[in-house]
Amino acid sequence: MAGLRERVEALLPEWERWYPNLFDAAQDLGVIRARVCPPSSLLLSRRHAAVREEATQAFRERWSIVDEGVAPDGDGRAPAAPGPGRRRKARRPGPRRRQSGR
Numbered sequence: 001m002a003g004l005r006e007r008v009e010a011l012l013p014e015w016e017r018w019y020p021n022l023f024d025a026a027q028d029l030g031v032i033r034a035r036v037c038p039p040s041s042l043l044l045s046r047r048h049a050a051v052r053e054e055a056t057q058a059f060r061e062r063w064s065i066v067d068e069g070v071a072p073d074g075d076g077r078a079p080a081a082p083g084p085g086r087r088r089k090a091r092r093p094g095p096r097r098r099q100s101g102r
Contacts, residue, residue, distance in 0.1 A: 007031050 004026055008015050011029045019025035026032045
């Protein structure tokens with residue numbers, strides 16, 4: 001398969017006279033196109049969820065960790081751990097109350 005530069009030069013040999021860079025020429029000539037994807041797929045947390053899960057599973061296998069009260073699957077591995085929980089909101093420091101009875 002020809003590289004990007006070769007494909008652009010095949011369509012427009014003197015592309016450097018007309019475009020400031022190879023990517024602008026390739027886009028205008030239709031060699032490359034942007035793909036539309038859902039915004040949720042752009043989140044690193046979703047993109048790397050499988051990698052994180054694989055690392056967690058490898059850690060569990062390495063150290064023989066099994067969740068309490070959870071039976072391992074048929075292949076001997078423990079089910080995946082739940083994701084991180086919600087954090088509690090920190091209380092704002094408010095005015096101190098006086099102690100009664102003094």
